[in-house]
Amino acid sequence: MRFLGMTGLALVAGFGLSVAAAYAEQKPAPATTHRAAVAEDQAVAELNAHHRHHHHGGIARFIAMSLDTLGVEDAKRAQVEKLHSDLHAQMTPARDAEKNVLTTLADGIAAGSVDKVKVDSAIAALGTGADAQREASLNTINELHAVLSPPERAALVEKVQAHWAVWRQVNQEEAAGRRERGGRLAELTKELSLTPHEVNKISAALPAASAGPRGEFDSKKVEAHVQAFSKAFESDSFDAKSVMSNADADLASHGAARMAHFYETVTPLLTPEQRTKLAEHLRGHADYQSVASGK
Amino acid sequence: MNRSFVTMLAGVAVASFLVAVPASAGVSIRIGPPDAYIATTRPVYYQNRATYRYGNRWHYRDGRGWHTYNTEPRYLRDYRQPERHYYGRR
Numbered sequence: 001m002r003f004l005g006m007t008g009l010a011l012v013a014g015f016g017l018s019v020a021a022a023y024a025e026q027k028p029a030p031a032t033t034h035r036a037a038v039a040e041d042q043a044v045a046e047l048n049a050h051h052r053h054h055h056h057g058g059i060a061r062f063i064a065m066s067l068d069t070l071g072v073e074d075a076k077r078a079q080v081e082k083l084h085s086d087l088h089a090q091m092t093p094a095r096d097a098e099k100n101v102l103t104t105l106a107d108g109i110a111a112g113s114v115d116k117v118k119v120d121s122a123i124a125a126l127g128t129g130a131d132a133q134r135e136a137s138l139n140t141i142n143e144l145h146a147v148l149s150p151p152e153r154a155a156l157v158e159k160v161q162a163h164w165a166v167w168r169q170v171n172q173e174e175a176a177g178r179r180e181r182g183g184r185l186a187e188l189t190k191e192l193s194l195t196p197h198e199v200n201k202i203s204a205a206l207p208a209a210s211a212g213p214r215g216e217f218d219s220k221k222v223e224a225h226v227q228a229f230s231k232a233f234e235s236d237s238f239d240a241k242s243v244m245s246n247a248d249a250d251l252a253s254h255g256a257a258r259m260a261h262f263y264e265t266v267t268p269l270l271t272p273e274q275r276t277k278l279a280e281h282l283r284g285h286a287d288y289q290s291v292a293s294g295k
Numbered sequence: 296m297n298r299s300f301v302t303m304l305a306g307v308a309v310a311s312f313l314v315a316v317p318a319s320a321g322v323s324i325r326i327g328p329p330d331a332y333i334a335t336t337r338p339v340y341y342q343n344r345a346t347y348r349y350g351n352r353w354h355y356r357d358g359r360g361w362h363t364y365n366t367e368p369r370y371l372r373d374y375r376q377p378e379r380h381y382y383g384r385r
Contacts, residue, residue, distance in 0.1 A: 043379040044331040050382035068380045071337040155338055155345035158356060165330035 049187055051167045053285040055255030056098035057091040058130045058248025059160070059225055060137045062167075063144075064088055064290070066159035076147055083144050088290055090136040094129035094252065101126055101256050102286035105263050110279035112272070114264045123256045130252035138240040145238040157230045164226045171255045172219055179203055184262060191281055192274045202266050217254040222247040327354050327361030337378040341370055348377050 057064065064087040072080050088095075101122040108114030145153065170184070179185050179199060185206070189199055225245035232243050263282070267275060327333075328349035338345035344355040353364045353371050364371075 041331070043335040043381050044329075046382040047331050047335050065334070069335060069337045069378070071340070071378070151340055151343045151345060154356075155340075158345065159334055162330040162333040166334055169330075 045182065045187075047166060048170050048182060050288075051163070051170050051255075052184055052187075052259060053102065053282075054098065054288065055167075055171075055252040055259075056094040056126060056130055057087075057133055057137075058251045059164075059222075059229055060087060060091060060133060060141070060248070062160045062163040062226075063141065063156070064091070065163050066156050067144075068290075069159065070148075070152060070156055072148065072152055079147050080144070083140055083147065086140045087137055090140060091133050094126065094133045097122070097126040097129035098252070098256065099286045101260070102282050105260060106279040106282040106286065109263060109267050109270075109275050109282065112267065112275060114260070114267055116260075116264060119260045119264070123253055123260065126256050127249040127253040131246070131249040134246060134248050141233075141240040142238065145233060145240075150234075150236075153234055157234050161226060161230060164222065167251070167255070168219060168222075171258050172217055188266065188278075192270070192277055194274075198269065201269050205265050205269060206262065218247075218250060221245070222251050327356060335380050335382075337380070339371060339374040341368060346371065348375055 054061070064084060067080065067084040067087070070080070101119065104119050104122050105114060108119070144156075148156065174183055179189075185199065185203060188194065188202070194202070225243070225247040228243045228245045232238055232240075263278070266278075270278065328336075328347050332349055333347060336347055336349075338347050340346070341353075341355075344357065346353050346355045348354075348371070353367060354361055355364075356362070
């Protein structure tokens with residue numbers, strides 16, 4: 001009996017030491033420090049701004065963006081760059097539709113009033129374009145799977161999921177009137193050098209419901225699409241046609257609608273000079289070309 | 296009674312072994328780099344895994360989640376400066 005007691009004590013002590021040793025390195029940085037470090041990051045700020053203004057290719061665009069930093073072996077670099085360029089080319093109709101949304105908004109902002117009917121029509125065309133590009137990119141995504149090694153496929157999936165998480169954060173979860181660093185309003189404040197009084201007015205005008213009257217966004221549908229693609233792409237055999245989920249149009253339409261709602265709301269609250277500057281800002285996004293698009 | 300006590304202790308011992316093994320292997324389980332960092336950073340492929348330098352540590356993910364090397368592998372020392380991608384307008 002005494003032996004059992006000693007053994008028990010020794011094992012419990014051993015367990016405690018093991019747990020302490022295993023988790024000694026795991027203590028995460030304080031959340032505030034972590035967030036501050038991320039907010040300071042220029043690459044992250046630019047990514048957030050990009051995801052707030054570009055929605056045209058749905059999941060295929062996340063794949064194309066993931067190729068920006070995948071870092072494949074030298075031997076297959078040219079091949080992957082070609083596929084990367086092909087993906088961008090296949091998204092051209094949807095990208096042009098998005099450009100129309102951005103320039104329509106820019107014209108309205110410059111004029112002091114955004115034509116909502118015209119913007120909604122442009123957003124509808126963007127949704128159609130995003131839906132259509134899926135079919136065009138299937139073979140390219142299949143070729144990409146064939147070229148990449150299993151670790152590269154896993155890394156690509158990780159990046160697609162990361163882009164989706166960032167997109168969701170800045171286009172769905174972030175409160176519309178949020179003033180904190182890294183938010184859409186903070187980005188506008190910096191771009192237009194808004195005064196605190198102007199920020200207060202805009203923040204109050206932006207309702208918590210971010211997409212306005214254009215309808216709710218079903219993020220679960222996009223999540224299902226991302227997960228279906230992820231699971232399939234990490235497998236040894238892959239056929240993009242077998243990924244039945246398709247949320248590309250939902251993603252593009254919601255992102256553009258939320259963006260439009262933001263700019264429609266802030267436009268009447270800006271001075272003519274600020275509107276001119278903001279219109280130029282949006283035209284800059286409209287003219288954005290990925291390096292891989294070859295243009 | 297004694298038998299159930301011994302069984303319980305055996306379970307605790309096995310659990311402690313499973314928890315201790317990753318630590319003794321030079322890795323620990325933790326939260327990985329932020330999504331925006333993964334989306335903008337080129338990984339370094341090491342031991343058939345994409346590895347990211349973040350917070351002065353090397354992180355990688357496998358089927359069970361994110362892990363961190365407690366000791367920097369020699370191969371990765373040459374890649375301490377991460378290559379970032381910037382999406383600013385051009």
